[in-house]
Amino acid sequence: MLTDTARQPKPGKAHRASERWRQELVDAVRSPTELIRRLELPEELVAPAERAARSFPLRAPKPYLARIRPGDPHDPLLRQVLPMDAELKTHPGYSADPLAEQGERSGSGVLQKYAGRSLLIATGGCAIHCRYCFRRCFPYNREAGWRTALDRLEAEGAPEEVVLSGGDPLLLDDQALDACLRRLANIEAVRRVRIHTRLPVVIPSRVTAALARHLGQTRLQTVIVVHANHPREIDPEVGSALARLRTVCSAVLNQSVLLRGVNDDPATLATLSERLFEVDVLPYYLHLLDPGAGAAHFDVDSQTGQAIWAELARSLPGYLVPRLAREEPGAAAKTVITPDAP
Numbered sequence: 001m002l003t004d005t006a007r008q009p010k011p012g013k014a015h016r017a018s019e020r021w022r023q024e025l026v027d028a029v030r031s032p033t034e035l036i037r038r039l040e041l042p043e044e045l046v047a048p049a050e051r052a053a054r055s056f057p058l059r060a061p062k063p064y065l066a067r068i069r070p071g072d073p074h075d076p077l078l079r080q081v082l083p084m085d086a087e088l089k090t091h092p093g094y095s096a097d098p099l100a101e102q103g104e105r106s107g108s109g110v111l112q113k114y115a116g117r118s119l120l121i122a123t124g125g126c127a128i129h130c131r132y133c134f135r136r137c138f139p140y141n142r143e144a145g146w147r148t149a150l151d152r153l154e155a156e157g158a159p160e161e162v163v164l165s166g167g168d169p170l171l172l173d174d175q176a177l178d179a180c181l182r183r184l185a186n187i188e189a190v191r192r193v194r195i196h197t198r199l200p201v202v203i204p205s206r207v208t209a210a211l212a213r214h215l216g217q218t219r220l221q222t223v224i225v226v227h228a229n230h231p232r233e234i235d236p237e238v239g240s241a242l243a244r245l246r247t248v249c250s251a252v253l254n255q256s257v258l259l260r261g262v263n264d265d266p267a268t269l270a271t272l273s274e275r276l277f278e279v280d281v282l283p284y285y286l287h288l289l290d291p292g293a294g295a296a297h298f299d300v301d302s303q304t305g306q307a308i309w310a311e312l313a314r315s316l317p318g319y320l321v322p323r324l325a326r327e328e329p330g331a332a333a334k335t336v337i338t339p340d341a342p
């Protein structure tokens with residue numbers, strides 16, 4: 001289970017503007033009743049949301065909520081954060097560990113999924129709880145912290161690329177992140193660090209000047225992979241945060257999940273790609289849903305996904321077309337379902 005970001009140290013009243021993200025993290029909406037009232041939604045949504053939030057708590061930061069249309073229960077951004085009864089139904093093929101990540105190496109803080117890359121579990125918390133998340137049941141509390149995971153990489157040898165994942169690695173404060181980057185930079189074999197994060201999209205104030213400085217100072221090539229699923233997630237503040245990251249990183253990429261009721265149409269995905277490119281971010285992957293327990297109502301079947309992708313590829317230049325892919329347990333790499341865009 002994702003860990004509780006409320007345990008983050010709360011800034012004092014006189015917190016600096018650079019600490020605003022911490023306050024926004026703490027102030028995230030966690031009560032279904034508050035969410036539904038704040039967004040002027042029908043009261044009958046409260047009871048199912050309360051039921052579903054018992055197994056996977058609601059967490060929705062206010063900068064993200066501000067982009068949701070009040071009074072619209074079908075809003076595609078709302079759908080990503082609103083707990084629903086559908087999550088409580090079991091479905092064949094959907095499980096708590098859909099990618100078989102909780103195997104023998106579990107607990108070390110390092111996942112060795114693909115050759116040439118190590119994935120380091122930097123934190124077990126997230127700023128937002130996405131209802132389709134395949135790691136919603138991941139036993140983060142059993143994982144070693146990032147320092148211990150780094151001990152292991154230093155002792156056993158690290159590959160050329162280390163991926164910081166989680167949870168969300170940008171929940172580490174700037175000092176911790178800087179310490180982590182310095183230790184990685186001291187491992188001769190490591191050339192690149194990749195950071196998978198949704199924070200710049202859901203709490204853009206996280207992209208502080210200090211964060212940009214730390215990312216820009218390391219000898220490592222830095223790649224940021226953000227996660228946005230719908231063009232309305234990229235408001236002007238998010239756009240500025242992403243463009244700022246681009247000035248200090250080697251690349252900023254986006255991955256999306258193809259989600260029923262959120263972005264399962266070519267026009268929405270095309271607008272997302274265009275919007276990302278406006279702020280210097282390249283579309284990278286469009287993932288088919290991982291079959292995590294509680295997420296079946298988001299599924300778009302592979303055939304429909306391919307048809308959507310083909311239509312998307314017809315409407316955009318190739319560099320704006322993300323690769324359609326799925327992850328398969330034990331596979332040596334992601335399975336790209338369609339060849340490169342024409």
Ligand code: SF4
Nearest residue numbers: 126129130133167198
């Ligand atoms: S999808 Fe990413 S940001 Fe969302 S809850 Fe899962 S790990 Fe956190």
